[in-house]
Amino acid sequence: MKSFSLGRVIPLVEVSVTGSAERAFPVSELATTEMPLRDARMRPLRDLRISVTDRCNFRCVYCMPKEVFGRDYEFLPRGELLSFEEIERVARVFIGLGVEKIRLTGGEPLLRKDLECLVERLAAMRTPSGEDVELTLTTNGSLLSRKARSLWDAGLTRITVSLDAMNATVFQQMNGVNFPAALVLEGIDAALHVGLAPVKVNMVVKRGVNEAQILPMASHFRGTGVEVRFIEFMDVGTSNGWNMESVVSSSEVVRCIDAAFPLVPMGREKPSATSVRYRYADGQGEIGVISSVSQPFCGDCTRLRLSADGKLFTCLFASHGLDMRGPLRNGESDDALRRRVAALWTRRADRYSEQRGEDSAAHSRSKIEMSFIGG
Ligand code: SAM
Ligand code: SF4
Ligand code: SF4
DSSP states (O other): OSSOOOOOEEEEOOOOOOOGGGGGGGGGGEEEEEEOOOOOOOOOOOOOEEEEOOOOSSTTTTSSSSTTTTTOOOOOOOGGGGOOOHHHHHHHHHHHHTOEEEEEEESGGGGGGTTTHHHHHHHHHBBBTBBBOOEEEEOOOOHHHHHHHHHHTTTOEEEEEEEOSHHHHHHHHHHHHOHHHHHHHHHHHHHHHHHHOSSEEEEEEEETTTTHHHHHHHHHHTTTTTTTEEEOOOOOSSHHHHHHGGGGOOOHHHHHHHHHHHHEEEEOOTTTOEEEEETTTTTTEEEEOTTTSSSSOOOOEEEEETTTSEEEEETTSSSEEOOOHHHHTTTTOOOHHHHHHHHHHOOOOOOHHHEEEEEEEGGGOOOOOOHHHHO
16 A cells, blocks of 8 residues: 655645636645646645557447537547657656546547557656556457557556456447457467556446346456446447436446345545455455446545646546647746646535535536546
């Protein structure tokens, strides 16, 4: 377990931020701050999710429905994406502010050319106290059988693969492009074969589409060392046609699996973890459930997201991001970038998933798409 009490004090000067934290900062409020950086609700900054592309070769019904993300959909031009040098620089700034874990995501991160070069740069990074930064990646697995070895060689040690069904027809219906589940399973096997560990599998459960696949997924991965994490369908963005009736709650998932394979609750690995774990009573491994809709966990949310074009989002459900690309390209110093991020985080008060339950109109406001900032 890493220590959370570095106790380092960094001086901060006035910065103003735009987007979700659009008010200017009084210097007095930012005179000093302790490490790790804490937001307005005392949550430390620990996790950075970096989206390396907004493009994807899938059109999952819950994320990039093909009716919205059609042939004429305009993705970011290449020049607007952060370069690997820029991502590395931002990551370094974040690690200096307390980030211990980085997740590469997208869009589909394996579509980004030469991603291994970025993995190599990030895998070499250490926290100020000299510990490894936990580096992981979430992928739809479509290119994984080809890329597992090079990712491993570049220094990636763990991976999460999304797979929503074992059944070929149901999976093809979920991913919107008729991609076969068998090829994703090959990717998972390749990841296990090269030694990526742990390998986790994300399954989004949508009522009326794939809830009958909960048990086949659990049963396929039992005893393999792969942990399946069942995710409640979320109202991210504005294009996935979300409604509460489509959500299969985690308690329903647990009841379904427990009836076939008895489960023992284990809780969260650490307070900021998104998933609550259960182990099979017969020792055949673990599952996890991510209950952002039925049991929100905003109180312990330590995550910040960087979009492919360099905007920082303090919540998955934010409407605006803070631009980092402009300052980066205008030659701003690391110190100034650090103050910019600190100003954003110390004002952060997001708790969208809790508000969803309190205010039924919350989910209809404008929100950034999941494919733009990653999961
Ligand atoms: N393309 C990669 C993939 O699918 O793994 C990485 C990006 S994807 C946005 C990251 C994760 O978000 C995936 O596991 C995906 O299933 C999940 N996700 C996307 N839209 C979601 C939604 N509406 N509700 C819950 N999870 C969602
Ligand atoms: Fe692509 Fe991942 Fe979104 Fe599916 S969940 S459309 S694979 S970005
Ligand atoms: Fe964190 Fe926002 Fe999700 Fe709450 S809704 S857990 S604040 S990302």
